[in-house]
Amino acid sequence: MAIVNNRLTAEQYEQNFSDIHPPFESREAALIEANRCLFCYDAPCMKSCPTSIDVPKFIRQITTDNPKGSAHTILSANILGGGCSKVCPVEKLCEGSCVYNLMNEPPISIAKLQRFSTEKAITEKWPLFRRKPSKNKKVAVVGAGPAGLSCAHALSREGVEVTIYEKESKGGGLMTYGIAAYKVTPQFCEEEVDFITSLGGITIKYHQELGKTVSLADLQHQYDAVYLGIGVGLARQLDIPGETLHGVEDAIRFIYNIRTNGYPATPVGDKVAVIGLGMTAIDAATQAKRLGAREVTIVYRRTQAEIPCTEAELAIAKLDGCRLLWLAAPQEIRGENGHVTQLVCRQMQLGEADASGRRIPVETGETFVLEVDMVIKAAGQMPFEGLISGNQLENRYGKITIDATGSTNLRGVFAGGDCVNGGKEVVDAVQAGKDGAKAILEFLKYFSGFGLHG
Structure with a gap:
């Protein structure tokens, strides 16, 4: 068993990652x-x-x-x-x-x-929208993901000048870097960003990361308002022995590498275990299989009745030949010479329901071992708590707190999308961007007295 790249031919990659x-x-x-x-x-x-x-x-x-x-x-x-x-x-x-x-x-x-x-x-960049005359107002948007792009477009249509600060080399956020390539291609994501910015009045500055190359204080000083659409992106750790062995990868990084480096350049194991069963776990598991992994096993601590992904997504994994292990939780990752060789799992059973209504998995005392050479962690994502707290933004466990208008505790700073809700669908982030733009327009109107909707 080994983790290698270039397992398949160019034709096989093209077939495996064609439009689903x-x-x-x-x-x-x-x-x-x-x-x-x-x-x-x-x-x-x-x-x-x-x-x-x-x-x-x-x-x-x-x-x-x-x-x-x-x-x-x-x-x-x-x-x-x-x-x-x-x-x-x-x-x-x-x-x-x-x-x-x-x-x-x-x-x-x-x-x-x-x-x-x-x-x-x-x-073809149809000119479906036309900007209103300039309002001589400037807004900074942090993050060129769905929330940030939606907010920027809505503001630009009203005549506001928008500058987006994006830490990556391309816009699109989750669409570009965090979703299975057989669902949406990098080329389409780039075309969609280009279409959005073709309206005019929107400038994207790449390789600009909040807290590193740009500060919130500077943005507040330079712009009339700031919108934070920084999403989430920190992988939740399993906190079990062996997590630092070679061959242990978080799903976010695994998918990011596929989207950034391409299929042949992305290494994958022969026998892969994926921990979790959300949408990201499904994307990681199916893509591991399509990259050439011989066996992919999805390990989930509850049953099919409690899955966080949709049945349609689960069907994709099953059709791709992924194996599902229900009522199993990782206990330890074992290795030899620094490389993963085994995943030890605890056998679980369902107890009483928790606050979400799902029954809590409880240990039975039994364990079993999977022979693997790669473990992909997809146990959820966490907000950028250190970055958020360090900028004096009120938050709840790292999720930015906003009021009914979308405003944070800092005057003129608004937020929306996954950095507020902890992670929902792309379409929810788009609506959050629209809501943020509306709140910013009202804020600018109130403090300047100009008519934005005239």
Whole structure:
């Protein structure tokens, strides 16, 4: 057993990481699906979308051959509507709320239709939006992820000059660096960022990290307001023996390396264990298998009834041949010559329910051993508590505290997205960015007296 890269041929990599949700093959196919829509009054699909995209309207615009109108309807509500059409867990959002589910019929393929409506608009940079005259106000946005980009675009449309400070070399945040490559390609992420900034009035400064190359105090001094969309990104540790052995990798770093270095350059083990069963764990497990791992075992301390990922995501892992071990928790990672060789697990059973309603796993006293050469930790992510506390931002266990308007305890500093909620969906971050922009516009209006909405 060994951890090596370049396990597969170029053709195998291309096949394994091809689009898992391919688009409609033709305009006619999209029209057939669009015409299934019942155009519900008070549509439940719209209500279940965190950004409140008018789903019946954009689908009707497809049926009436109005591609620009359809794209505008989507992107005016969710400027990352193209990316969200590829990565959103629609089975628990819009498509999960489709009335066809009540008729034992397949729901409308809303995500696929949304992709049909937005993809060309994004790649060709259709001028769907126009900026209002400059308000002579400047706002700094920290983080070019979904929350930051959404906030920046909403502000720029109102005539505010926005500068985004991004620690990586590319924008997109989680979309670019933290999601499985077969869901959304780096090329599309780059095109989506370019589309957003094509509006004008948005400058992105890369390799600028809060607390290192740029300080919050300086931003407060230089700008009229600051929006923090720094997300989360610290991997939660297992706190078990052997965690520092070669071959132990956190899922965030593993996925980041795939997205940054490419498939052939990313090493993977022969027998891989993935700890956890959230969306990140699924992405890590399936990609390990697609990189050429012979065996991938997902270790989860509860049962399928308590999984944090969706059933659709779990099905992907099963179809890829990942093995699932229920009621198992890591106890120790063993190795030889500094390299991982075994994962010792505790056998668990479910006890009483905790505050979230899920039953608590309890040790049975039994253990078992897995022969592995790589362990990927996907036990959750933690906020940047040191960075946040060091900037005198009120927080709760590292999650920034904001009031009803999105304002932090620091005057003129606003925040939203994963750094506030601890980690939700991309679409939730987009809405947080919209909410933050609205709050900032009101703040600037109140303190300057100019009419932002005139």
